[in-house]
Amino acid sequence: MSKYAAAQKQAEPAVLQPTPQPKDDFQEELVVRPLHSGDIYASFQFRTLWETDFMRGNKVSHYRLFPKSLGQVISKFSVRELHISFTQGYWRTMQWGQPYLPSPPGAELWVWFQDSVTDVDATWKELTNVLSGIFCASLNFIDSTNTVQPSASFKPLGIGNVTDHRFLRYATLPREIVCTENLTPWKKLLPCGSKAGLAVLLKSEKLFHSSFHSQAVHIRPVCQDWQCKTTSWELRQTLNVVFDLHNSGQGKREWSLFKMFSRTLTEACPLASSSKIYIDITDNPEQFELSPATSLLSQAMVLGDRRTFSVYDLTQQDTFGSVRSLNLLIRWKSTEGDMLRPLLHAERYVAGYGLQTGEIHTLMYNHHPYRSFPVLLLDSVPWYLRLYIHTLTVTSKGKDNKPSYIHYQPSKDRVRPHLLEMLVQLPPNSVTEVTVQFERALLKWTEYTPDPNHGFYVGSSVISSLVPSTVAMDTNSTRERPLFSSFFPCKEESSYFVRVYTEPLLVNLPTPDFSMPYNVICLTCTVVAVGYGSLYNLLTRSFQIEEPSPGLAKRIANVIRKMRGVPPL
């Protein structure tokens, strides 16, 4: 009965106990960066922090801000870190600069499992199937033929010093097409859904009418404070989109929230502890005209550069003004100005002719005027392109460049792909070219995709590097910083982490005629039947000698001789 009494006591209205400090926290943020091409880059970040432990102790089963479906995935599959991204379009680094969060075209998934997982491959398989259900994507096509275990490229981004790459799985699906059905479940993971806050802007017809669209979910354990006494789980949902000047902007160098998203903002998500819009005005503050104007400026180190932002705090009522609606307007006054050239940049293509062999070229550009730096190149090539690893060459400035570390795992037909990881030093102001020859394999006829003449995709190469920074980076990971500048942990002041993805390749494989099996059956049967028929005839016919009848020539000759009166032959 005492329990009941306690519950009764608790139920007494109006007398409010001091509400317990919420152990979860939600922040939302939008960064807008006007690009030199006249396009505009908008990057949304939503972060849910939850001070809980999925791994030890009792089962976590009561969710508030953290989405239940992802929480169940973490605890069921003992996930330490999960990064998944869906991207439509290719990020043009040379035109647009570095993105805040890089992602390859198609779908990418990499997961670190806890070291308590015994059968990583089975867990991975099950996890991809569950995620494919959660995100309505074809992640269930991830199997051993496109999964690799990178030895050096994908280190955990959260806390924990597990570096045993047996617990890491990485897979890409470059063919994956991202659309509304992936966006809707992604939006459902947000506490406010698309009902309030910045997520109101996420209207799919506008988002997918763009040059580049990328949405991602990153889950990792992070430190709560500087000493890292308590850990919490971070769920970061990001969405990056680049609107095209001519396509969405009607050619005018003038952007507004309404023009980009066909919505304006009226409120912050009431559950968010912070809700801000940042406009990057570094390149030339005089060039843009922002309306409404804001006096709030902030500086942040991001991607090796000190940037200045105008900040709009949505939790303040006066941001919305008297009309109770915020429609940010960005207008260019002049189109001059130079973009800082990205220091690291890469591209890739397939060379060669014919359908038997070919060559993959990967070009890595170091635009730094006087410093060289090492990069980690990761290539995962499907088994049906048989790499000739002895033809691997790395050249920069016309000279052979010997990689200081090579990890190569040969493929097994229909089991696993090639994995090539190299640590290459890029000399200053240079192009480094990596080439490797390959042979195209013949597939079994059921292994071809429904449109085999379209070609087969090979996922992007991944180049990870610590690029020298022009300004001192912020190494304190717990200080309050804008979300876009705090994703990759920064260990030292002089450099910053960059990951660059190259284009995926589209390779043609020798494609048979698919009505072939039936033709072959018919042809063989006919050949067998003809051979058998003649044999049968030979064996069963009875032969007899017959007086040969005179040939046609002889008969004609005889007719003529008869007419002439000469005796026949």
Next chain:
Amino acid sequence: MFLSERRRGQLAALSIAAVVIIVGVPLWWRTTETYRAWLPVSQIKELAKLQLQLSADVEVVFARGTVTPEQQKKVPLTQTQEEERAIDGDLIILFLILLIRNTKLESKFFSCHVLFLPEDTALRYSTQADLYLLAFQDVNVYIGQRRTALLRIGPQMRVGKTLEQLLAHLEPRIKQVLQVMSFSHNDITAALSDRVRFSPDNKESIADSMRAFKSSPGYEITFSLLNPDPKSHRLHWDIEGAVQTYIQPLLTKLSPVANFSIDSQTLYYTMLGVNPRFDTSRSAYTLNADSLAHVINPVEARLGSNAASSNPVLNFLLYVPDAQHSPLYIQGRKKQEVPSNAFHSPRWGGIMVYNVNGFYGSEPEFPVDINIDMAKVMGVFLAQLRLLLGVQSSTPPPGFLVARCGSTGLADWELDRLMWSRSVENVATATTTITSLAQLLDQIGNIVINDNIAQQVSSAVTSLQLAVAELEAGNLGFALQYSKEAILASEKAFFDPSLLHLLYFPDDQKFAIYIPLFLPMCVPILLSLLKIVSEARQRRREKQAKKD
């Protein structure tokens, strides 16, 4: 010379035909044959008839004063009653084994103990565990929390009657007690609802039998707090504590039946699918009973499916209406207010509307912090959970008093009854699955049955047989265990991916492929065979003519 050449041709044709028949046909047969493992078809057919024998052991104890010592000696030790029931072709035989003794036999498990009391006692009886006090004169039967029932001797059965009369008087009443405490006709109909075709006239019983979830080895229980208006309400619910206090005892008690896992979530900006109507007379919003059906769908899109398991999910939603549409009341069919302000949806879960107007105070300053009264909420959810899990409390016949269930929320005999009906349901489902699988495999002759499927089928059949045997013996725990195993194995076999292969071409396509080979091969053989036969016949005729 001429004849021998002819003879040679005939011999060659015959031997080719022989080679084709002796070597070719078996070779073709062997190479195109599909692998079909052996299935226990006859046992499956036997099971399909579903003859279940359920037995309940009853121990009857005569209290002092009901029988004379001489009569007591003559009381028979055991007595078996048999009852047959046919439900839509399925035969169910119920055995009631009555053990009529004076002393408790500790070693045996009894479904029910009946204590027979004299009429004029104060109906006060105590065992180690139970203490009953029956003060009411009209109560003749008392059913306790454990498996004990107290029966009071009728006024017409004073001492002095013969033992036969006494037993005759006893029998129908014991049956009545068993109807309540073990299985009644409705329970069995509900358990067999998959196989039984309902007659349209008893709609009420259909609704009853379809309310509870289907039997499953596990259930996921999800409590969701729906807050459509986080700007006005900051809701706090101590779900962890409430689950520990109110739900966990029941689930612990139910753990032999199934595994349960509980979780909870808070969903914001989740609207009901119906706009409530404003009732000016009560200055409140109301939801009509007719419109409740449309409430769930838009909410369900947000609930999210369970990523971690494929067990059925029981949803319990606590809806706090937004400040503009508050208070909100659910209205019954007859326009009356529903006191609990909650409703449930069969085989889905329950929804409760929780009005928070009382917390506003005179000058509400939004957002308002609100602590939700979990005792009130959990009381409703617990009742719904009992209904959805099939722990029905049917109204007892007149003169019966059923003890209130204690802190566990479930009496022992209720658990027994649940286990009974779950076992019967599992057995019925598993037999249906296995039978239809066997039928399918029988119908499609070229489907591959691999060893794995065959093994699953036989293990399902074995478990089924064991479950039926255990039911017959009255061992509920084992029966339920085996029936669960049977269901798992049968589903595994039924949904095996190898049975879905697209390897099964229609026959006409196969002939289209074989014709280019078989036609040119067989036609000359057939023709020459015909020729040989006709020649042989002619020769015989000639011989006959020669003889004549």
